[in-house]
Amino acid sequence: MNLNDFSVSHTEGKARAGLLKTSRGYVETPVFMPVGTAATVKAMTPESLKTIGSQILLCNTYHLMIRPGEKVVNHLGGLNKFMNWSGPILTDSGGFQVMSLSKLRQLDENGVTFRSHIDGKKFLLSPEGSIRIQETLQSTIIMSFDECMPFPVEKKLAEKSMKLSSRWAERSKVSFTGANGSMLFGIQQGGMFKDLREQSALCLNNIGFDGYAIGGLAVGEPQEKMFGVLNYSTDFFPKDRPRYLMGVGKPSDIVGAVLRGIDMFDCVIPTRSGRNGQAFVQDGIINLKNAKHKFDEKPIDKNCSCYCCSNYSRGYLSHLVRCNEILGSMLLTLHNLYFYTNLMKKIRELIQRGDFTAFAKNFAT
Ligand SMILES: [Zn+2]
Incomplete structure:
Protein backbone atom coordinates (compact mmCIF):
# COMPACT_ATOMS: atom_id res chain seq x y z
CA MET A 1 0.00 0.00 0.00
CA SER A 93 -8.57 25.29 6.93
CA GLY A 94 -9.60 27.98 9.40
CA GLY A 95 -12.59 28.96 7.27
CA PHE A 96 -15.25 27.66 9.64
CA GLN A 97 -13.79 29.38 12.73
CA VAL A 98 -13.30 32.65 10.87
CA MET A 99 -17.04 32.60 10.21
CA SER A 100 -18.06 31.58 13.71
CA LEU A 101 -15.50 33.29 16.01
CA SER A 102 -13.78 36.28 14.46
CA LYS A 103 -14.98 39.87 14.49
CA LEU A 104 -15.42 42.36 11.65
CA ARG A 105 -14.76 39.87 8.90
CA GLN A 106 -14.90 40.87 5.26
CA LEU A 107 -15.19 38.28 2.54
CA ASP A 108 -14.28 38.75 -1.12
CA GLU A 109 -12.95 36.68 -4.00
CA ASN A 110 -9.44 36.73 -2.54
CA GLY A 111 -10.32 35.44 0.93
CA VAL A 112 -11.45 36.65 4.35
CA THR A 113 -10.02 39.59 6.29
CA PHE A 114 -10.86 39.38 9.97
CA ARG A 115 -9.90 40.52 13.44
CA SER A 116 -8.80 37.98 16.04
CA HIS A 117 -11.36 37.24 18.77
CA ILE A 118 -8.46 37.40 21.27
CA ASP A 119 -6.83 40.78 20.70
CA GLY A 120 -8.43 42.34 17.63
CA LYS A 121 -5.30 41.89 15.49
CA LYS A 122 -6.03 41.91 11.75
CA PHE A 123 -5.44 38.79 9.61
CA LEU A 124 -6.11 37.76 6.03
CA LEU A 125 -6.97 34.16 5.32
CA SER A 126 -7.00 33.11 1.66
CA VAL A 268 -16.05 18.52 20.33
CA ILE A 269 -19.06 16.72 21.88
CA PRO A 270 -17.21 14.01 23.89
CA THR A 271 -14.55 16.40 25.22
CA ARG A 272 -16.84 19.37 25.86
CA SER A 273 -19.50 17.19 27.50
CA GLY A 274 -16.82 15.71 29.76
CA ARG A 275 -15.82 19.17 30.97
CA ASN A 276 -19.51 19.90 31.60
CA GLY A 277 -19.98 16.88 33.87
CA GLN A 278 -21.71 14.69 31.28
CA ALA A 279 -20.80 11.08 30.58
CA PHE A 280 -21.85 8.91 27.62
CA VAL A 281 -23.34 5.49 28.34
CA GLN A 282 -25.02 2.88 26.10
CA ASP A 283 -28.50 4.37 26.40
CA GLY A 284 -27.74 8.08 26.61
CA ILE A 285 -25.97 10.65 28.75
CA ILE A 286 -25.54 10.80 32.55
CA ASN A 287 -25.27 14.22 34.15
CA LEU A 288 -22.93 13.90 37.12
CA LYS A 289 -23.82 17.38 38.39
CA ASN A 290 -27.09 15.82 39.44
CA ALA A 291 -27.30 15.31 43.24
CA LYS A 292 -28.85 11.86 42.80
CA HIS A 293 -25.35 10.44 42.15
CA LYS A 294 -23.97 11.63 45.51
CA PHE A 295 -24.10 8.25 47.27
CA ASP A 296 -23.76 6.11 44.12
CA GLU A 297 -20.98 3.51 44.41
CA LYS A 298 -21.34 2.28 40.82
CA PRO A 299 -18.94 3.36 38.06
CA ILE A 300 -20.34 5.42 35.15
CA ASP A 301 -20.66 2.22 33.13
CA LYS A 302 -20.05 -1.22 34.65
CA ASN A 303 -19.26 -2.64 31.20
CA CYS A 304 -16.67 0.05 30.40
CA SER A 305 -13.05 -0.86 31.02
CA CYS A 306 -11.60 2.66 30.85
CA TYR A 307 -9.35 3.97 33.64
CA CYS A 308 -12.20 6.13 34.98
CA CYS A 309 -14.77 3.32 35.20
CA SER A 310 -12.19 0.85 36.56
CA ASN A 311 -11.33 3.07 39.52
CA TYR A 312 -13.95 5.69 40.37
CA SER A 313 -17.56 5.77 41.57
CA ARG A 314 -20.30 8.01 40.26
CA GLY A 315 -20.43 9.47 43.78
CA TYR A 316 -16.78 10.55 43.69
CA LEU A 317 -17.04 11.88 40.11
CA SER A 318 -20.17 13.80 41.06
CA HIS A 319 -18.25 15.35 43.96
CA LEU A 320 -15.36 16.37 41.65
CA VAL A 321 -17.73 17.86 39.07
CA ARG A 322 -19.72 19.84 41.65
CA CYS A 323 -16.44 21.22 43.15
CA ASN A 324 -15.16 22.11 39.64
CA GLU A 325 -12.10 19.95 40.25
CA ILE A 326 -9.78 19.54 37.24
CA LEU A 327 -9.64 15.76 37.78
CA GLY A 328 -13.39 15.60 37.15
CA SER A 329 -12.90 17.04 33.64
CA MET A 330 -9.93 14.74 33.03
CA LEU A 331 -11.73 11.52 34.06
CA LEU A 332 -14.98 12.30 32.24
CA THR A 333 -13.16 13.40 29.06
CA LEU A 334 -11.18 10.17 29.15
CA HIS A 335 -14.31 8.07 29.61
CA ASN A 336 -16.19 9.90 26.83
CA LEU A 337 -13.34 9.59 24.33
CA TYR A 338 -12.97 5.92 25.26
CA PHE A 339 -16.71 5.52 24.61
CA TYR A 340 -16.35 7.12 21.15
CA THR A 341 -13.17 5.20 20.29
CA ASN A 342 -14.79 1.92 21.30
CA LEU A 343 -17.94 2.74 19.35
CA MET A 344 -15.80 3.22 16.21
CA LYS A 345 -13.94 -0.04 16.89
CA LYS A 346 -17.25 -1.85 17.29
CA ILE A 347 -18.57 -0.27 14.07
CA ARG A 348 -15.47 -1.47 12.17
CA GLU A 349 -15.87 -5.01 13.53
CA LEU A 350 -19.59 -5.07 12.73
CA ILE A 351 -18.96 -3.96 9.13
CA GLN A 352 -16.28 -6.63 8.80
CA ARG A 353 -18.79 -9.26 9.97
CA GLY A 354 -21.68 -7.86 7.95
CA ASP A 355 -23.73 -7.10 11.09
CA PHE A 356 -23.59 -3.30 11.07
CA THR A 357 -26.94 -2.51 9.43
CA ALA A 358 -28.88 -4.45 12.06
CA PHE A 359 -26.90 -2.72 14.85
CA ALA A 360 -27.48 0.74 13.30
CA LYS A 361 -31.26 0.19 13.14
CA ASN A 362 -31.49 -0.27 16.89
CA PHE A 363 -28.95 2.38 17.87
CA ALA A 364 -30.41 5.39 19.65
CA THR A 365 -27.75 7.15 21.80
ZN1 LIG B 1 -15.46 4.40 31.22
Whole structure:
Protein backbone atom coordinates (compact mmCIF):
# COMPACT_ATOMS: atom_id res chain seq x y z
CA MET A 1 0.00 0.00 0.00
CA ASN A 2 1.41 3.39 -1.03
CA LEU A 3 1.81 6.38 1.24
CA ASN A 4 -1.30 8.57 1.39
CA ASP A 5 -3.38 5.74 0.00
CA PHE A 6 -6.74 4.44 1.14
CA SER A 7 -8.14 0.95 0.77
CA VAL A 8 -11.61 -0.32 1.58
CA SER A 9 -11.41 -3.84 3.00
CA HIS A 10 -15.10 -4.52 3.72
CA THR A 11 -18.40 -3.01 2.66
CA GLU A 12 -21.93 -3.54 3.93
CA GLY A 13 -24.41 -1.54 1.89
CA LYS A 14 -22.79 1.87 1.74
CA ALA A 15 -20.88 1.38 5.02
CA ARG A 16 -17.15 0.80 4.60
CA ALA A 17 -14.29 -0.45 6.75
CA GLY A 18 -10.90 0.57 5.46
CA LEU A 19 -7.34 1.65 6.05
CA LEU A 20 -5.75 5.02 5.42
CA LYS A 21 -1.97 5.15 5.14
CA THR A 22 -0.55 8.55 6.09
CA SER A 23 3.01 9.80 6.47
CA ARG A 24 2.44 9.43 10.24
CA GLY A 25 1.07 5.90 10.22
CA TYR A 26 -2.08 3.90 9.52
CA VAL A 27 -5.64 4.90 10.43
CA GLU A 28 -8.37 2.26 10.56
CA THR A 29 -11.70 3.63 9.36
CA PRO A 30 -14.42 4.52 10.21
CA VAL A 31 -12.53 6.71 12.67
CA PHE A 32 -13.32 9.44 15.16
CA MET A 33 -10.78 12.26 15.56
CA PRO A 34 -10.67 13.93 18.99
CA VAL A 35 -10.49 17.72 18.67
CA GLY A 36 -7.23 19.30 19.84
CA THR A 37 -8.10 22.90 19.03
CA ALA A 38 -4.98 24.65 20.36
CA ALA A 39 -2.61 21.70 19.84
CA THR A 40 -3.99 19.94 22.91
CA VAL A 41 -7.03 17.72 23.40
CA LYS A 42 -8.36 19.49 26.48
CA ALA A 43 -7.82 17.55 29.73
CA MET A 44 -6.00 14.67 27.97
CA THR A 45 -2.29 13.87 27.72
CA PRO A 46 -1.10 12.37 24.41
CA GLU A 47 -0.21 9.21 26.41
CA SER A 48 -3.83 8.82 27.59
CA LEU A 49 -5.04 9.36 24.02
CA LYS A 50 -2.79 6.51 22.87
CA THR A 51 -3.95 4.29 25.73
CA ILE A 52 -7.62 4.65 24.79
CA GLY A 53 -6.84 3.91 21.11
CA SER A 54 -7.06 7.34 19.44
CA GLN A 55 -5.43 7.08 16.01
CA ILE A 56 -5.60 10.62 14.61
CA LEU A 57 -6.28 14.09 16.06
CA LEU A 58 -7.69 17.32 14.65
CA CYS A 59 -6.17 20.75 15.31
CA ASN A 60 -7.62 24.15 14.38
CA THR A 61 -5.66 26.38 12.00
CA TYR A 62 -7.56 29.52 13.05
CA HIS A 63 -6.59 29.12 16.72
CA LEU A 64 -2.98 28.17 16.01
CA MET A 65 -2.33 31.00 13.51
CA ILE A 66 -3.52 33.46 16.16
CA ARG A 67 -1.77 31.80 19.10
CA PRO A 68 1.12 30.97 19.11
CA GLY A 69 1.40 31.58 15.32
CA GLU A 70 2.41 28.94 12.78
CA LYS A 71 6.04 30.11 12.76
CA VAL A 72 6.39 29.34 16.47
CA VAL A 73 4.98 25.83 15.94
CA ASN A 74 7.32 25.31 12.98
CA HIS A 75 10.31 26.58 14.97
CA LEU A 76 9.50 24.09 17.73
CA GLY A 77 9.59 21.19 15.27
CA GLY A 78 6.08 21.18 13.73
CA LEU A 79 2.75 20.16 15.27
CA ASN A 80 3.71 16.56 16.12
CA LYS A 81 6.85 17.49 18.04
CA PHE A 82 5.26 20.66 19.47
CA MET A 83 2.43 18.71 21.14
CA ASN A 84 4.27 15.40 21.59
CA TRP A 85 1.84 13.37 19.41
CA SER A 86 3.50 11.03 16.93
CA GLY A 87 0.36 9.96 15.02
CA PRO A 88 -1.42 11.70 12.15
CA ILE A 89 -2.93 15.17 12.64
CA LEU A 90 -5.61 16.73 10.45
CA THR A 91 -5.87 20.51 10.43
CA ASP A 92 -8.98 22.35 9.30
CA SER A 93 -8.57 25.29 6.93
CA GLY A 94 -9.60 27.98 9.40
CA GLY A 95 -12.59 28.96 7.27
CA PHE A 96 -15.25 27.66 9.64
CA GLN A 97 -13.79 29.38 12.73
CA VAL A 98 -13.30 32.65 10.87
CA MET A 99 -17.04 32.60 10.21
CA SER A 100 -18.06 31.58 13.71
CA LEU A 101 -15.50 33.29 16.01
CA SER A 102 -13.78 36.28 14.46
CA LYS A 103 -14.98 39.87 14.49
CA LEU A 104 -15.42 42.36 11.65
CA ARG A 105 -14.76 39.87 8.90
CA GLN A 106 -14.90 40.87 5.26
CA LEU A 107 -15.19 38.28 2.54
CA ASP A 108 -14.28 38.75 -1.12
CA GLU A 109 -12.95 36.68 -4.00
CA ASN A 110 -9.44 36.73 -2.54
CA GLY A 111 -10.32 35.44 0.93
CA VAL A 112 -11.45 36.65 4.35
CA THR A 113 -10.02 39.59 6.29
CA PHE A 114 -10.86 39.38 9.97
CA ARG A 115 -9.90 40.52 13.44
CA SER A 116 -8.80 37.98 16.04
CA HIS A 117 -11.36 37.24 18.77
CA ILE A 118 -8.46 37.40 21.27
CA ASP A 119 -6.83 40.78 20.70
CA GLY A 120 -8.43 42.34 17.63
CA LYS A 121 -5.30 41.89 15.49
CA LYS A 122 -6.03 41.91 11.75
CA PHE A 123 -5.44 38.79 9.61
CA LEU A 124 -6.11 37.76 6.03
CA LEU A 125 -6.97 34.16 5.32
CA SER A 126 -7.00 33.11 1.66
CA PRO A 127 -6.80 29.66 0.05
CA GLU A 128 -3.04 30.17 -0.52
CA GLY A 129 -2.56 31.52 3.01
CA SER A 130 -4.48 28.68 4.65
CA ILE A 131 -2.48 26.01 2.79
CA ARG A 132 0.81 27.77 3.56
CA ILE A 133 -0.08 27.99 7.27
CA GLN A 134 -1.11 24.31 7.42
CA GLU A 135 2.12 23.31 5.67
CA THR A 136 4.12 25.47 8.08
CA LEU A 137 2.33 23.72 10.97
CA GLN A 138 3.44 20.42 9.31
CA SER A 139 -0.03 18.93 9.35
CA THR A 140 -0.51 15.35 8.09
CA ILE A 141 -3.87 16.02 6.43
CA ILE A 142 -4.52 19.52 5.11
CA MET A 143 -8.00 20.83 4.32
CA SER A 144 -8.71 23.11 1.38
CA PHE A 145 -10.09 26.57 2.18
CA ASP A 146 -13.85 26.97 1.86
CA GLU A 147 -16.77 29.09 2.92
CA CYS A 148 -19.21 27.40 5.28
CA MET A 149 -22.80 28.69 5.09
CA PRO A 150 -25.20 28.74 8.04
CA PHE A 151 -28.51 26.82 8.10
CA PRO A 152 -31.00 27.57 6.69
CA VAL A 153 -29.80 29.36 3.58
CA GLU A 154 -31.65 30.06 0.36
CA LYS A 155 -30.57 28.32 -2.81
CA LYS A 156 -29.21 31.36 -4.66
CA LEU A 157 -26.86 32.16 -1.79
CA ALA A 158 -25.85 28.50 -1.31
CA GLU A 159 -25.02 28.31 -5.04
CA LYS A 160 -22.95 31.50 -5.02
CA SER A 161 -21.04 30.32 -1.95
CA MET A 162 -20.50 26.79 -3.34
CA LYS A 163 -19.04 28.27 -6.55
CA LEU A 164 -16.70 30.48 -4.53
CA SER A 165 -15.63 27.44 -2.48
CA SER A 166 -15.00 25.54 -5.74
CA ARG A 167 -12.70 28.31 -7.00
CA TRP A 168 -10.99 28.36 -3.61
CA ALA A 169 -10.57 24.56 -3.77
CA GLU A 170 -8.78 24.93 -7.11
CA ARG A 171 -6.48 27.63 -5.67
CA SER A 172 -5.87 25.46 -2.58
CA LYS A 173 -4.76 22.57 -4.81
CA VAL A 174 -2.48 24.81 -6.87
CA SER A 175 -0.71 26.20 -3.79
CA PHE A 176 -0.38 22.80 -2.05
CA THR A 177 3.23 21.61 -2.27
CA GLY A 178 2.90 18.21 -0.57
CA ALA A 179 5.87 19.04 1.66
CA ASN A 180 6.18 16.79 4.73
CA GLY A 181 4.29 14.05 2.85
CA SER A 182 0.94 15.71 3.65
CA MET A 183 -2.38 14.85 2.04
CA LEU A 184 -4.90 17.41 0.78
CA PHE A 185 -8.67 16.99 1.18
CA GLY A 186 -11.32 18.95 -0.72
CA ILE A 187 -14.60 20.07 0.90
CA GLN A 188 -18.02 19.68 -0.68
CA GLN A 189 -20.55 22.45 -0.09
CA GLY A 190 -23.98 23.19 -1.53
CA GLY A 191 -26.27 23.44 1.50
CA MET A 192 -29.26 21.10 1.50
CA PHE A 193 -29.55 21.09 -2.33
CA LYS A 194 -28.83 17.89 -4.23
CA ASP A 195 -27.90 19.50 -7.55
CA LEU A 196 -25.49 21.90 -5.83
CA ARG A 197 -23.89 19.06 -3.83
CA GLU A 198 -23.43 17.15 -7.09
CA GLN A 199 -21.90 20.15 -8.90
CA SER A 200 -19.57 20.79 -5.97
CA ALA A 201 -18.42 17.15 -5.90
CA LEU A 202 -17.88 17.03 -9.68
CA CYS A 203 -15.73 20.11 -9.47
CA LEU A 204 -13.66 18.64 -6.60
CA ASN A 205 -13.31 15.31 -8.44
CA ASN A 206 -11.96 17.14 -11.49
CA ILE A 207 -9.39 18.98 -9.38
CA GLY A 208 -8.46 15.70 -7.66
CA PHE A 209 -7.89 15.35 -3.91
CA ASP A 210 -6.50 12.69 -1.58
CA GLY A 211 -9.82 12.66 0.29
CA TYR A 212 -13.19 14.37 0.25
CA ALA A 213 -14.99 16.11 3.10
CA ILE A 214 -18.63 16.98 3.38
CA GLY A 215 -18.87 20.49 4.76
CA GLY A 216 -21.80 22.72 5.60
CA LEU A 217 -23.56 20.07 7.72
CA ALA A 218 -23.83 19.95 11.53
CA VAL A 219 -24.59 23.67 11.42
CA GLY A 220 -27.87 23.47 13.33
CA GLU A 221 -30.03 21.42 10.93
CA PRO A 222 -32.09 18.50 12.32
CA GLN A 223 -30.61 14.99 12.00
CA GLU A 224 -33.12 13.92 9.31
CA LYS A 225 -31.99 16.84 7.12
CA MET A 226 -28.35 15.89 7.55
CA PHE A 227 -29.08 12.22 6.75
CA GLY A 228 -31.16 13.41 3.79
CA VAL A 229 -28.09 15.14 2.32
CA LEU A 230 -25.81 12.19 3.15
CA ASN A 231 -28.23 9.79 1.41
CA TYR A 232 -26.97 11.09 -1.94
CA SER A 233 -23.86 13.20 -1.38
CA THR A 234 -21.36 10.40 -0.69
CA ASP A 235 -22.33 8.75 -4.03
CA PHE A 236 -20.77 11.64 -5.95
CA PHE A 237 -17.26 10.82 -4.68
CA PRO A 238 -14.79 8.18 -5.91
CA LYS A 239 -15.06 4.92 -3.99
CA ASP A 240 -11.32 4.62 -3.43
CA ARG A 241 -10.90 7.87 -1.45
CA PRO A 242 -11.74 8.54 2.22
CA ARG A 243 -14.84 10.62 3.03
CA TYR A 244 -14.90 12.89 6.02
CA LEU A 245 -18.01 14.42 7.61
CA MET A 246 -16.83 17.57 9.35
CA GLY A 247 -17.95 18.48 12.88
CA VAL A 248 -20.12 15.38 13.51
CA GLY A 249 -21.38 14.44 15.99
CA LYS A 250 -23.55 12.62 18.53
CA PRO A 251 -23.10 8.82 18.55
CA SER A 252 -26.36 8.34 16.61
CA ASP A 253 -25.22 10.91 13.99
CA ILE A 254 -22.00 8.94 13.52
CA VAL A 255 -23.73 5.56 13.24
CA GLY A 256 -26.22 6.98 10.71
CA ALA A 257 -23.46 8.66 8.71
CA VAL A 258 -21.32 5.48 8.56
CA LEU A 259 -24.43 3.71 7.25
CA ARG A 260 -24.46 6.32 4.46
CA GLY A 261 -20.80 5.88 3.50
CA ILE A 262 -18.73 8.21 5.75
CA ASP A 263 -15.27 7.14 6.98
CA MET A 264 -14.00 9.99 9.18
CA PHE A 265 -15.47 12.24 11.88
CA ASP A 266 -14.46 14.94 14.34
CA CYS A 267 -16.47 16.68 17.03
CA VAL A 268 -16.05 18.52 20.33
CA ILE A 269 -19.06 16.72 21.88
CA PRO A 270 -17.21 14.01 23.89
CA THR A 271 -14.55 16.40 25.22
CA ARG A 272 -16.84 19.37 25.86
CA SER A 273 -19.50 17.19 27.50
CA GLY A 274 -16.82 15.71 29.76
CA ARG A 275 -15.82 19.17 30.97
CA ASN A 276 -19.51 19.90 31.60
CA GLY A 277 -19.98 16.88 33.87
CA GLN A 278 -21.71 14.69 31.28
CA ALA A 279 -20.80 11.08 30.58
CA PHE A 280 -21.85 8.91 27.62
CA VAL A 281 -23.34 5.49 28.34
CA GLN A 282 -25.02 2.88 26.10
CA ASP A 283 -28.50 4.37 26.40
CA GLY A 284 -27.74 8.08 26.61
CA ILE A 285 -25.97 10.65 28.75
CA ILE A 286 -25.54 10.80 32.55
CA ASN A 287 -25.27 14.22 34.15
CA LEU A 288 -22.93 13.90 37.12
CA LYS A 289 -23.82 17.38 38.39
CA ASN A 290 -27.09 15.82 39.44
CA ALA A 291 -27.30 15.31 43.24
CA LYS A 292 -28.85 11.86 42.80
CA HIS A 293 -25.35 10.44 42.15
CA LYS A 294 -23.97 11.63 45.51
CA PHE A 295 -24.10 8.25 47.27
CA ASP A 296 -23.76 6.11 44.12
CA GLU A 297 -20.98 3.51 44.41
CA LYS A 298 -21.34 2.28 40.82
CA PRO A 299 -18.94 3.36 38.06
CA ILE A 300 -20.34 5.42 35.15
CA ASP A 301 -20.66 2.22 33.13
CA LYS A 302 -20.05 -1.22 34.65
CA ASN A 303 -19.26 -2.64 31.20
CA CYS A 304 -16.67 0.05 30.40
CA SER A 305 -13.05 -0.86 31.02
CA CYS A 306 -11.60 2.66 30.85
CA TYR A 307 -9.35 3.97 33.64
CA CYS A 308 -12.20 6.13 34.98
CA CYS A 309 -14.77 3.32 35.20
CA SER A 310 -12.19 0.85 36.56
CA ASN A 311 -11.33 3.07 39.52
CA TYR A 312 -13.95 5.69 40.37
CA SER A 313 -17.56 5.77 41.57
CA ARG A 314 -20.30 8.01 40.26
CA GLY A 315 -20.43 9.47 43.78
CA TYR A 316 -16.78 10.55 43.69
CA LEU A 317 -17.04 11.88 40.11
CA SER A 318 -20.17 13.80 41.06
CA HIS A 319 -18.25 15.35 43.96
CA LEU A 320 -15.36 16.37 41.65
CA VAL A 321 -17.73 17.86 39.07
CA ARG A 322 -19.72 19.84 41.65
CA CYS A 323 -16.44 21.22 43.15
CA ASN A 324 -15.16 22.11 39.64
CA GLU A 325 -12.10 19.95 40.25
CA ILE A 326 -9.78 19.54 37.24
CA LEU A 327 -9.64 15.76 37.78
CA GLY A 328 -13.39 15.60 37.15
CA SER A 329 -12.90 17.04 33.64
CA MET A 330 -9.93 14.74 33.03
CA LEU A 331 -11.73 11.52 34.06
CA LEU A 332 -14.98 12.30 32.24
CA THR A 333 -13.16 13.40 29.06
CA LEU A 334 -11.18 10.17 29.15
CA HIS A 335 -14.31 8.07 29.61
CA ASN A 336 -16.19 9.90 26.83
CA LEU A 337 -13.34 9.59 24.33
CA TYR A 338 -12.97 5.92 25.26
CA PHE A 339 -16.71 5.52 24.61
CA TYR A 340 -16.35 7.12 21.15
CA THR A 341 -13.17 5.20 20.29
CA ASN A 342 -14.79 1.92 21.30
CA LEU A 343 -17.94 2.74 19.35
CA MET A 344 -15.80 3.22 16.21
CA LYS A 345 -13.94 -0.04 16.89
CA LYS A 346 -17.25 -1.85 17.29
CA ILE A 347 -18.57 -0.27 14.07
CA ARG A 348 -15.47 -1.47 12.17
CA GLU A 349 -15.87 -5.01 13.53
CA LEU A 350 -19.59 -5.07 12.73
CA ILE A 351 -18.96 -3.96 9.13
CA GLN A 352 -16.28 -6.63 8.80
CA ARG A 353 -18.79 -9.26 9.97
CA GLY A 354 -21.68 -7.86 7.95
CA ASP A 355 -23.73 -7.10 11.09
CA PHE A 356 -23.59 -3.30 11.07
CA THR A 357 -26.94 -2.51 9.43
CA ALA A 358 -28.88 -4.45 12.06
CA PHE A 359 -26.90 -2.72 14.85
CA ALA A 360 -27.48 0.74 13.30
CA LYS A 361 -31.26 0.19 13.14
CA ASN A 362 -31.49 -0.27 16.89
CA PHE A 363 -28.95 2.38 17.87
CA ALA A 364 -30.41 5.39 19.65
CA THR A 365 -27.75 7.15 21.80
ZN1 LIG B 1 -15.46 4.40 31.22
